[in-house]
Amino acid sequence: MPTPVYRPDGRLYRPRKLPEAMLLGYDEVEGVCVVRTHSVETARDLAMAALRRDFNAGEVWNLNNPRCEWGHWRPAGREPGERTWVRDETGLSGQAAVFFDVELS
Numbered sequence: 001m002p003t004p005v006y007r008p009d010g011r012l013y014r015p016r017k018l019p020e021a022m023l024l025g026y027d028e029v030e031g032v033c034v035v036r037t038h039s040v041e042t043a044r045d046l047a048m049a050a051l052r053r054d055f056n057a058g059e060v061w062n063l064n065n066p067r068c069e070w071g072h073w074r075p076a077g078r079e080p081g082e083r084t085w086v087r088d089e090t091g092l093s094g095q096a097a098v099f100f101d102v103e104l105s
Contacts, residue, residue, distance in 0.1 A: 021050035043098035
């Protein structure tokens, strides 16, 4: 069951789906976004699993600079199916997400 997160105005955000990791970057991995959570520990585990799933499992990845945000995934307009993150600075709408910068050790 997903963990509820409180918005800045005190309302409860209850995701209807489990947290999910998405790799960010066009030619190489620049970061990982884990939506539907603000738990850095949960997000770190999911991000590492996504990196191991999509790349060589023996490589060592560093997940740096975790950032909790609120926002929406929207069509990017470049290629069909390509999406971009639009931040909601107020935190009053959108999904909870944790972003990590990714470095290959």
